[in-house]
Every structure is written in C-alpha cells, then in structure tokens.
Amino acid sequence: MHSHANSTEVEDNDVIRKRQRLGVILLSVFSLAYAGFIGLCMFAFEWFSSTNVYGIPLTVGYGVALILFSLMIALIYGAMSSLIERRAAARGREVGST
Amino acid sequence: MIYSSSPLAVIVFLVMVVGTVALSFYLGSKAKSSEGYFAAGGEIPWFINGIAFAGDYLSAASFLGICGMIAFYGFDGFLYSIGFLAGWLVALLVIAEPLKRLGKYTFADALASKFQSQGIKSAAGVSTLVVSLVYLIPQMVGAGALVKPLLGLQYWQGVVLVGSIVVVIVVTAGMVSTTYVQFLKGGLLVLFSLVLTILVLQRGLQVTTDSPRVAPQRITVDGDGNKLIDGVLLGLGSDQRNVEPVGKVLELSQGKQSTGALGPIAFLTELSGAKIELSQTNKSTVNGSPVVEYAPRVVSGLEMMAPGNWPAFKGIRENQWFPKLDFISLMLALFAGTASLPHILIRYYTVKDQASARKSTIVGIAAIGFFYLLTLYIGFGAMVSGALDPSDTNMAAPLLAKSFSDLLFAAVSAIAFTTVLGTVSGLIVAAGGCVAHDFVGGMLGLKLSDQQLIRVAKISSIGIGALAILAGLAFEGMNVSYLVGWAFAIAASANLPALLMLLFYRGTTKQGIIAGVLVGTFASVLWIAGCPEMYKTLYNLDPKQAWVPFSQPGIITIPLSFLTIYVVSMFTKTGSDRLPATARLES
Numbered sequence: 001m002h003s004h005a006n007s008t009e010v011e012d013n014d015v016i017r018k019r020q021r022l023g024v025i026l027l028s029v030f031s032l033a034y035a036g037f038i039g040l041c042m043f044a045f046e047w048f049s050s051t052n053v054y055g056i057p058l059t060v061g062y063g064v065a066l067i068l069f070s071l072m073i074a075l076i077y078g079a080m081s082s083l084i085e086r087r088a089a090a091r092g093r094e095v096g097s098t
Numbered sequence: 099m100i101y102s103s104s105p106l107a108v109i110v111f112l113v114m115v116v117g118t119v120a121l122s123f124y125l126g127s128k129a130k131s132s133e134g135y136f137a138a139g140g141e142i143p144w145f146i147n148g149i150a151f152a153g154d155y156l157s158a159a160s161f162l163g164i165c166g167m168i169a170f171y172g173f174d175g176f177l178y179s180i181g182f183l184a185g186w187l188v189a190l191l192v193i194a195e196p197l198k199r200l201g202k203y204t205f206a207d208a209l210a211s212k213f214q215s216q217g218i219k220s221a222a223g224v225s226t227l228v229v230s231l232v233y234l235i236p237q238m239v240g241a242g243a244l245v246k247p248l249l250g251l252q253y254w255q256g257v258v259l260v261g262s263i264v265v266v267i268v269v270t271a272g273m274v275s276t277t278y279v280q281f282l283k284g285g286l287l288v289l290f291s292l293v294l295t296i297l298v299l300q301r302g303l304q305v306t307t308d309s310p311r312v313a314p315q316r317i318t319v320d321g322d323g324n325k326l327i328d329g330v331l332l333g334l335g336s337d338q339r340n341v342e343p344v345g346k347v348l349e350l351s352q353g354k355q356s357t358g359a360l361g362p363i364a365f366l367t368e369l370s371g372a373k374i375e376l377s378q379t380n381k382s383t384v385n386g387s388p389v390v391e392y393a394p395r396v397v398s399g400l401e402m403m404a405p406g407n408w409p410a411f412k413g414i415r416e417n418q419w420f421p422k423l424d425f426i427s428l429m430l431a432l433f434a435g436t437a438s439l440p441h442i443l444i445r446y447y448t449v450k451d452q453a454s455a456r457k458s459t460i461v462g463i464a465a466i467g468f469f470y471l472l473t474l475y476i477g478f479g480a481m482v483s484g485a486l487d488p489s490d491t492n493m494a495a496p497l498l499a500k501s502f503s504d505l506l507f508a509a510v511s512a513i514a515f516t517t518v519l520g521t522v523s524g525l526i527v528a529a530g531g532c533v534a535h536d537f538v539g540g541m542l543g544l545k546l547s548d549q550q551l552i553r554v555a556k557i558s559s560i561g562i563g564a565l566a567i568l569a570g571l572a573f574e575g576m577n578v579s580y581l582v583g584w585a586f587a588i589a590a591s592a593n594l595p596a597l598l599m600l601l602f603y604r605g606t607t608k609q610g611i612i613a614g615v616l617v618g619t620f621a622s623v624l625w626i627a628g629c630p631e632m633y634k635t636l637y638n639l640d641p642k643q644a645w646v647p648f649s650q651p652g653i654i655t656i657p658l659s660f661l662t663i664y665v666v667s668m669f670t671k672t673g674s675d676r677l678p679a680t681a682r683l684e685s
Contacts, residue, residue: 020601034180041177042422049405057400059403059404059405064474066184067179067180074187077190077456078457078460
C-alpha cells in the first residue's frame with residue numbers, strides 16, 4: 001500500500017488527552033440541550049408549541065437557539081484547543097532551552 | 099404540475115454545468131498520483147475545505163427537501179435542519195482530529211490502522227458502499243425533480259442526466275477538483291439562499307386576492323393513459339389545464355391586507371398570526387385507476403410553527419409509543435450520522451494537519467448553521483408565495499425563486515442542480531476510493547500501482563453511478579429529506595459505534611469492530627427494508643403488515659452495534675487483538 005505524506009503528525013499525548021476531555025465535556029453539554037429539545041417536542045408538546053417568547057413560538061426560538069449554541073460551542077472548542085496546543089508548545093520550548 | 103422551460107433557464111443551467119465540468123477537467127488533469135486523486139495530496143487550505151464541507155453536506159436534502167418540508171408542513175422541516183447541524187458537533191468534538199491523526203485515504207483505513215486488519219477494512223468498505231449508495235438515492239430523486247421545471251424534461255431524464263454528468267466529472271477529476279467544485283457550490287448556495295431570504299423579508303406577507311379554493315384538484319388517468327385534471331387534459335395548451343399552485347395567505351392578524359417589508363423576527367411573528375391555504379394530497383384507486391386529489395387545507399401560522407404536522411411526525415402529538423420512538427430514532431440518527439458519512443470523513447484527509455481539520459470543521463459548522471437558519475425563511479417564504487406545486491414538495495425553494503424572477507429561478511435551480519452534482523460526485527469518489535483501497539487493495543490484497551488504483555476507482559465509479567440512476571428511478575416522489583434520514587441511520591449504526599469504541603474503550607478488539615460494523619450495517623438495512631414507510635411507498639402494501647413497528651431504525655440499531663462490539667470484544671480478548679493502552683490516544 002501507499003504511504004500518505006501527512007499521516008505522521010506527532011503530538012503530545014497530554015495535549016490529545018486534554019483536547020479529548022474538552023470535546024467530551026462540550027458534547028455532553030450540547031447533548032443535554034438537544035435531548036431537552038426532543039423531550040419538549042415529545043412530552044410537553046402542548047406547552048412547547050403554545051408558549052411565545054417575544055412573539056415567536058418557543059419551538060422556533062429553541063430551534064434557532066440550538067443552531068446558534070452549536071456555533072458557540074464550536075468556537076469555544078476551537079479557541080480552547082488552540083490555547084492547549086500553544087501552552088504545550090511553550091512548555092516544550094522551555095524544556096528545550098533548559 | 100406541468101412546467102415549460104425558459105431559454106434563460108436553459109442558458110444559465112448550461113453555463114453552470116459546463117463550468118463545473120470544465121473546472122473538473124482542468125483541476126483533474128493536475129492530479130497525477132493516487133494521493134492527489136483520493137485525498138488532494140493533503141494540501142487543501144482549511145478555509146476552502148470548510149466551505150467544501152458545506153458544499154458536500156448541503157445536498158438536495160438540505161436545499162430541496164428541508165425547504166419543501168417547511169413550506170408544506172412547517173416546523174417539522176426545521177427539525178431536520180437542527181438535527182443535521184447538531185451532528186457536526188459530534189464530528190468536531192470527538193471524530194475530526196483522531197481521524198486526521200490516522201491520516202490515510204478512507205474511513206476504513208482509519209478504523210483498521212491500529213490492528214492492521216484486512217477484515218476491518220473489508221467490513222468498513224461494505225458499510226461505506228452501502229451508506230454511499232443509500233445517500234445517492236435522494237440526490238438522484240432531487241435531480242429528477244429539478245430538471246422538470248428547469249429544462250422541461252421528464253423525471254427519468256433528469257436522473258439519467260445527473261448520473262451521466264457526475265460519472266464524467268468523477269472519471270476525469272478526483273478530490274482536488276471535487277473540493278473546489280464543492281467550495282464554489284457551497285459558497286453560491288449560501289449566498290443565493292441569503293438573497294432569497296432578503297427578498298422574502300422585503301416582500302413581507304400579503305393577503306391573496308383570489309377566493310379560497312373549496313373543491314380539491316383531482317388528477318385521474320383516462321383509458322388512453324392521458325392524465326386529466328378535473329376531467330380536462332392536464333397540460334399547458336389552450337384546451338388543457340395545469341395544476342394550480344397553492345400557498346396563499348387568507349388572513350393576517352388585526353385585519354391587515356399587507357405587512358410591507360419585515361425584519362427576521364417580525365416575519366415570524368406576523369406569520370404566526372396568519373391563516374394560510376395549503377393542500378393535502380390524498381391518493382386512492384377508482385376502478386383500478388390511480389386517483390390523486392390535492393384538497394385545500396387551511397392552517398394557522400402558529401400551527402405550522404409546532405411540530406407534528408408532517409404525517410411521518412404525527413406521532414409526536416399522539417400518546418402511542420411507536421410513533422414517538424420513530425421520531426426519537428430519526429433525531430438520534432441525524433445527531434450521530436454526520437460524523438459517520440464516508441464522503442464527509444474523507445474530507446479530513448484533504449487538509450495538512452489536525453489543527454486544519456478542526457478549523458475547517460468550524461468553518462463548515464458556521465456556513466452550514468447559517469444556511470439552516472435561512473431554510474426557515476425560505477421554507478416559510480415559499481409557504482406564502484402562492485407558487486407551491488402541490489404535487490412535489492421538493493420544488494418549493496426553486497418555485498419561490500420563480501415567484502420573484504425567472505433569472506433568480508434559473509440561477510437557484512442551476513445552483514441546486516450543481517448541489518446535487520457536487521454531493522453525488524463526493525459520494526461516488528468516496529465509494530470508488532473504497533472499492534480501490536478497501537476491496538481490491540485491502541481484502542483481495544492486490545498490489546496495485548498508483549495508476550492502477552485510480553483506474554479501479556474510476557471503473558467502480560461508473561458502476562456505482564449506474565446503480566444510483568436505477569435507485570433514483572425506483573424512489574421517485576419520496577421527500578428527499580426522509581430518504582437522507584435513512585442514510586444517516588445506516589451510517590450512524592455502522593460506523594460511529596466502531597469509531598467511538600476504538601477511541602474510548604480500551605478493551606475493543608478487531609473482531610469486535612468487524613462484527614459491530616457488519617451488524618450495524620445489515621441490521622439497519624434490513625429494518626428499513628421491512629419498515630412501514632417502505633411498505634407504503636415502495637411496495638404499495640398495507641404498512642400494518644410491515645415486519646417492524648416503525649420506520650427509523652437508529653434507536654435500535656445504533657445501540658445494537660455498540661453492544662455487538664462490546665460483547666464480541668469481551669469474548670475475543672487476547673493480548674494481540676486487544677487495543678494497546680496508548681492506541682486510543684494515538685488513534
């Protein structure tokens with residue numbers, strides 16, 4: 001088989017572990033919000049579809065909020081992952097210089 | 099509804115299609131190696147890749163299916179938007195970087211890399227082929243629906259046209275050209291959806307001057323096979339009659355006749371207080387001949403902003419468990435399916451490193467999320483445009499564009515058509531790569547040169563394209579979003595449990611992964627084959643005779659796949675087969 005040019009990226013296991021933990025925590029938070037939405041659709045249908053927020057039915061409001069929340073979580077993950085990687089790189093440079 | 103093609107629409111369509119094929123030829127000629135053909139050499143910039151994610155993902159289901167479902171059934175279509183986007187967080191937060199670390203060509207390579215197992219490659223190859231084929235069906239259905247108003251062609255001609263063009267693109271191109279076509283297509287789709295949304299808000303809501311329809315429009319077939327509408331020949335001629343469009347505002351709140359231009363929130367508020375005339379399709383058989391009725395259906399805007407209007411989602415409002423399980427099952431499949439789609443997963447190999455994989459996913463989420471917000475306005479805008487075709491929910495967005503201008507209709511339809519082309523190309527590249535790498539190179543163990551691998555992939559692409567055409571013809575008339583829901587369920591059952599167990603459960607063995615992928619794939623396919631929706635739509639049988647009680651398999655088959663991996667791994671745990679302690683992180 002053919003080897004792949006960019007298949008040999010080496011990364012600190014500690015960085016991978018921290019990023020993985022962050023990913024799981026953020027996914028759990030989002031999953032709760034998503035499950036809450038499905039739960040309201042199924043088990044509180046009357047209330048969910050008749051409640052208004054600023055003149056907009058809560059169903060639509062919650063749905064739009066979930067989409068915006070997805071984007072927010074993606075940005076948080078991106079920023080925090082970069083921070084974890086930058087800190088690890090700085091630590092690596094410190095160790096290298098001593 | 100019978101459509102006539104306009105020369106403008108044909109010209110815009112031809113420019114888009116010829117441009118797409120020319121770009122594919124040009125960029126495809128640059129990719130000489132198999133790495134260039136299958137993974138674009140890992141050299142695509144992350145921003146381009148992110149928008150290309152949107153191009154890959156925003157398929158016929160998103161643009162045609164969701165907008166159509168919102169137009170006819172309101173909020174139910176938006177549930178798909180929410181589910182489709184939610185799945186991207188699974189991809190970003192747990193799949194993207196580990197998959198990129200494995201850095202190969204296909205999802206099967208990634209799954210097999212830790213155990214060096216040809217068995218895993220073969221099993222994952224099977225799942226990739228099955229998912230790609232099932233996902234291709236709604237794209238072909240969407241293509242067939244689109245060419246009717248755009249070019250005045252028959253449904254089958256559209257399906258064959260798309261299949262043929264895509265095979266030409268894939269055979270002459272590869273991942274570089276597919277990526278740039280997806281980038282352009284994704285960008286144009288979001289841009290034109292924004293234009294449509296702005297126009298919808300500018301137009302606001304107006305009460306129709308037509309009197310409300312009382313009688314249904316009734317389509318019958320005479321002894322010579324001609325279609326009649328209310329006894330008159332269906333057609334565009336002077337002595338013929340066409341199906342009347344629906345989607346009219348009958349009343350606005352506080353007795354208003356028109357709202358004028360509205361902001362995004364005011365549009366939803368005004369719509370929730372409106373009364374709208376839509377249609378309800380009833381199919382029956384009289385003296386052995388099919389009869390289709392489009393009966394007028396008056397709904398309130400508020401009602402359309404609640405879930406459960408679409409027949410398949412009616413269970414939300416009922417106190418029966420199976421319909422509720424069907425709904426949960428679909429939402430679970432949408433959530434878990436994105437991170438398991440082969441044509442999405444291969445895009446992680448087209449960028450250079452993990453950070454690029456992460457950044458491109460975030461760009462993809464931003465573009466896709468923005469588009470899904472727009473579907474709400476395009477769908478609701480179509481609902482009140484007075485231009486809906488009651489015979490085809492998939493045509494709502496292009497017909498909304500037509501209600502503004504023929505040029506916009508031509509542009510939107512051509513973009514929708516290239517959307518289908520792009521998604522189908524991506525799927526066929528993924529499936530062709532899977533045949534070359536996972537079956538010929540993996541399972542059969544043949545040592546092939548770069549050029550031979552590419553040739554195998556291209557020949558496979560022709561066969562897969564032909565299968566897609568046949569499947570597209572068989573599923574005519576089904577809502578494309580619903581069909582895509584099945585593809586997501588199969589992907590989520592076959593691939594996601596294996597990926598997650600590989601990453602998070604140390605006791606996973608290669609036998610466990612093989613069993614999990616195969617059980618997930620075949621259990622979900624069998625479930626779908628025996629479900630009530632297939633009985634009703636494809637087999638024309640009584641849905642009550644179906645083997646299984648509801649149509650969406652995810653809630654059963656995803657846990658079943660996890661359980662299979664766990665149990666088989668428990669029984670096959672030996673030193674050599676078990677995942678090394680460090681492998682979870684390294685993989």
